Amino acid sequence: MSYNVNKKGYYGEFGGAYIPEMLYPNVEELRQNYLKIMAEPEFQKEFNQLLKDYVGRPSPLYFAKRLSEKYNTKIYLKREDLNHTGAHKINNTIGQILMAKRLGKTRIIAETGAGQHGVATATVCALMGLECIVYMGEIDIARQAPNVARMKMLGAKVIPALSGSKTLKDATNEAIRDWINNPVDTHYIIGSVVGPHPYPDMVARFQSVVSEEIQWQLKEHESKTKPDYVIACVGGGSNAAGAYYHFLDDEDVKLIAVEAAGKGINSGESAATSVLGKEGIIHGSKTLLMQTNDGQITEPYSISAGLDYPGIGPMHAHLYKSGRAEFISITDDEAMIAGLELCKLEGIIPAIESAHALAIFEQKVFNPNDVIVLCLSGRGDKDLNTYINYFKL
Amino acid sequence: MSYNVNKKGYYGEFGGAYIPEMLYPNVEELRQNYLKIMAEPEFQKEFNQLLKDYVGRPSPLYFAKRLSEKYNTKIYLKREDLNHTGAHKINNTIGQILMAKRLGKTRIIAETGAGQHGVATATVCALMGLECIVYMGEIDIARQAPNVARMKMLGAKVIPALSGSKTLKDATNEAIRDWINNPVDTHYIIGSVVGPHPYPDMVARFQSVVSEEIQWQLKEHESKTKPDYVIACVGGGSNAAGAYYHFLDDEDVKLIAVEAAGKGINSGESAATSVLGKEGIIHGSKTLLMQTNDGQITEPYSISAGLDYPGIGPMHAHLYKSGRAEFISITDDEAMIAGLELCKLEGIIPAIESAHALAIFEQKVFNPNDVIVLCLSGRGDKDLNTYINYFKL
Amino acid sequence: MNRINKKLKENKKLLSIYFTAGYPNLEDTTTIIQNLEQSGVDMIEVGLPFSDPLADGPTIQASSTQALKNGMTTNLLFEQLKEIRNTVNIPLLIMGYFNPILQYGVEDFCKKCNEVGIDGLIIPDLPVDVYNEQYKATFEKHGLINVFLITPQTSLERINFIDSISNGFIYMVSSASVTGSQSGFGKEQTNYFKRIADMNLNNPQIVGFGISNNETFKQATQHTKGAIIGSAFIKHLSNEGVNRIDSFVKSIRL
Amino acid sequence: MNRINKKLKENKKLLSIYFTAGYPNLEDTTTIIQNLEQSGVDMIEVGLPFSDPLADGPTIQASSTQALKNGMTTNLLFEQLKEIRNTVNIPLLIMGYFNPILQYGVEDFCKKCNEVGIDGLIIPDLPVDVYNEQYKATFEKHGLINVFLITPQTSLERINFIDSISNGFIYMVSSASVTGSQSGFGKEQTNYFKRIADMNLNNPQIVGFGISNNETFKQATQHTKGAIIGSAFIKHLSNEGVNRIDSFVKSIRL
């Protein structure tokens, strides 16, 4: 069984491009060109140079000694928090901005939840001198204020999404509407492995640098290229996709995907798509999503803006359905405690998204000899207010 | 002429250890051991491993294309902003915490201005499981709130300095008082190339990794190991010391030090020590400092907390007096505009400290073929409020 | 013969109206349909509301949200339409996003449409090729006409393909945009209408998006078979409820 | 013979008092000195205020800040002390940080001290070796005794060295701490006092830091020549101004 995308844009039964005709030319243009462009040596050179000199790659693979001691196993953190702008999101935006330029686009739009993708998009737009519009749910604008300020500094226009749950899902709707209205000059930089084909595959490929590095970095540390486990949080699933990518077809490497249980799976305030979701269509892709019996998309909830999304990318839907990855849900409280624990043990303030992944060490027991790579998808600077208020520091 | 420290702890006529007897045992212990410990292979190994896997070194040397085009010269940015915790400060705190552990210390104190050194100290203390107390001026606590929150998250105790100008100078006084009161178990991690010998030399050596990397990185880009200019902002002078270190004795490499002119050199609200200062003693070191005719230390002013210090390290006093480095003062307004310019041209939000260095391109004309390395000492996340309010974004 | 095909044969410019089922009040559906027919409307798109209507502008979005709040569901809509053919003769289409239909079951949905007398479907996010490969047979089995959209950016080749698999009309989006975001047509649009007309497609074209009054209706139908009004009618419903529907319709066709 | 040396020869435990010149009011300096002598104090340290007194606790810090605000300067202090020897006989030392002295010029400063009748200096941040190499000759030329500090952490070797270059007394810091931060002495301190006494140094020892009342004065002087009170006296001045200085002094020596 392959866990990668097929020619038609599907992962197993998930994926595809369920888009209004108005988007067809744009998406089709991308579909026809993305692999060709990505294969161009000039593209590769520019992409890799920027990842190195601008983003600061390779991001370290850090052996977390005190965390490992506490949980009596071997935990490596893949330090995407050290990337320029503070999360894995920029791997993708660098790739997509180069793509957009080659497609002759002059105007860039994006959706954002935690604001990391918005900042990463605003950043590459500044770098390339392109106009940038970012849609962001009104609630996320309030809870991720530092990132809103950063986008403004970078010259992006931040437009609040006022409909629905006023979070990532609604920001995505608004971005799609913008793209429909601006079909010629605009490229939509989607921030995760969601959306119509070829987005999930394209974003996964741009993020795959994460697992590419893990292979040779692990070799330096452990004299082997594959870990026993790869763990990542899943909002849309891009950091997980990047961390899994080169291990997808190697079943020796166990994959763990961590979702946000919010106030509890059965609380009605959750974003644990694999448990609560059913097959359906969201944002142009057939995948798992949280919805009513009637097919109305549910308003999700998580303390973490980046996980507060009612779907997961089609790759992850397939990994779940096929059993290739284990899915675990983590509540707000568990995540917050794990986030603070990393601060205290390792001197690293994680994004609350990443803190969800960290919380699994309280849930699942590993062997002392297990080599675990956890994708630390972002830093917690954007979440300081949430942490401080939560812990009353 | 040598620009490095001599055996007695002086740079030319500057330096020494003008400390109360109560501090003598601590400072002497350090003086007798620091070079020995730093030379130990075990120390080197641990230090370099942490710089690589934890801090994320090497920090990139990034060719800033659009900035270079604008100023018609070749500008490379040394990306210390990409280090873990967001500034160069952590190079030094990693070194000093390893030093402190080898000296058997269990309690760490530090002063901080911008909060970057406080965060970097709190970080390494968490990493090593050591108690951490950070002194910070009350005014700086207000203007660098995100860093205060980070220190708390990391488990450090932040104690406000309420005397004097309530900024870095006063926080340093408080830290010294603490050290006097706790002479046995405590190590004082000074955050810049200031203080009594051997601090300026020790901190410069820990920061020297910056210019060590510049050499081989520049070779990759320009097929030569030395730039025509190295530019850095100077608060106490540690990022500058690190960026200059391996070029100090090579007079082909021109050094430019950028100080904070605040509201203008002659406004009475400034921190431009080289212009306004005279020789004297501050925080245990003979150097240049801003003072009254009577020898009372002046309360400095800069919009940038990290440059708001009435002295400079003795290395810099010597570089100034000897003419080895050119000193340029930049006002608040000039720095803010240069900071925003970097956001818009390169997608990088610089610390306001670093923005002072960037502002010199409006002051000084370089040749199109000049290869300039500018130390981008830190990222501007801590300064978002100041930027947003200043530009009314 | 399907009511849509019959209607398309009439020698007139067709006026089609979209409204969101369950808006402004949950039970307004049949009243609105009846009033529209009585006012001389030729065809109606009944909107099945969706939580995330990403091809719609703010007006239709807001009406969908309100309709869902009011309690509209797929089952309820079919319930409301159960007896519609006792009173209404003009073609009725359901316009809705694919996910609610998928959850209902595409086969069940088509069957039910047929039972209550729905003539066709417009599903903006059901792609042409997916329809063609997976659902065409089902739709046809239940006598439903599926309507595809084209836009000014749609390639000639693709228009021909869409024409080849259509058996009713082609929904011609006036300009690339979400619903409700245009005011008046310019030269660009007129050229586009003419360009398509000159293709002599098998299926007639009906223009949607941006038609709000007599002037735009006339512009839109100069080279086409008809026009669809959506947002402008939703605005009328917001302002006046189900009252004075006939004067709204008359203001369009004069 | 220097007044300090003469005083140290007296067969009694010496009480020395520190105050900050210019505090609480700018012109209080001579009044305070005179009152202290009249109350039976043996020696006085006149504090030259400094903006950044990093070896001092909050009480003395605050008094320095206030004194500078009041307008105290090095020149003014010398001006105030110009006639002091007309009325005061006990030894007077100036205690201050090095930077103001450096700015005045060390040679000029020493000369001026000598002129107005200052007998010695205590400069906490002038290191022993710098003094020894650069300034000893100057101090001696102007008849000034420089007083060095030792603490419980000072090594035997270093104490012997300090003793060798001292020619007055050794300022024994009671415990490692800034001024004003102790309350009462414990066994550790007493052992330390005794340990130093047993060294039989050339220079007698006077204890400072943490002496605030009769009890601590007695403890401190059991094994030493005398004790210095700083913060406790500054607190008296804050509360009562220059009034009742004699009752403060009597409360110490009873």
Ligand SMILES: Cc1ncc(COP(=O)(O)O)c(C=O)c1O
């Ligand atoms: C730090 C961080 N981690 C994880 C996520 C979740 O996104 P994804 O699942 O695409 O990695 C986000 C989204 O904003 C994020 O900012």
Ligand SMILES: Cc1ncc(COP(=O)(O)O)c(C=O)c1O
């Ligand atoms: C980002 C940054 N740059 C520069 C400085 C100034 O310090 P130094 O001159 O020691 O590099 C600071 C001090 O906090 C800082 O945070």
